[in-house]
Amino acid sequence: xxxxxxxxxxxxxRKPDFIExxxxxxxxxxxxxxKEWNASxxxxxxxxxxxLSTQAQTAIDNELTKQETDKANANSKLKALGLTxxxxxAIKS
Numbered sequence: 001x002x003x004x005x006x007x008x009x010x011x012x013x014r015k016p017d018f019i020e021x022x023x024x025x026x027x028x029x030x031x032x033x034x035k036e037w038n039a040s041x042x043x044x045x046x047x048x049x050x051x052l053s054t055q056a057q058t059a060i061d062n063e064l065t066k067q068e069t070d071k072a073n074a075n076s077k078l079k080a081l082g083l084t085x086x087x088x089x090a091i092k093s
Contacts, residue, residue, distance in 0.1 A: 003034045006056040007049045012041055 004024060009015050016022045016039055025035040037043040078088050 003056055003060055004034075004049065005058040006059055007033075008044070010052050010055050010059065011044045011048065012039065 005018060008022060018024060021039050022034065023038075024032050026032045030037040034043065075088060078091070079085075083091075
């Protein structure tokens with residue numbers, strides 16, 4: 001399943017606490033499943049979560065694109081302030 005946690009977030013319409021509220025587990029076979037559901041909302045079925053596949057992938061792609069854009073914007077702003085590439089690298093390390 002494409003990122004089960006992202007599907008759950010979309011189902012709930014919010015980011016739950018994945019330590020206390022909803023516990024996911026992978027027993028070593030690469031399949032992540034819901035071990036415990038302590039959220040006040042009803043637990044979704046496997047079919048409901050599968051139906052959110054496209055939305056979850058789009059959300060993940062959008063987050064990655066935003067991170068790349070933010071990084072490029074930050075580098076541009078640092079260069080506009082007069083920092084060299086080496087200085088920018090030094091800040092990041």
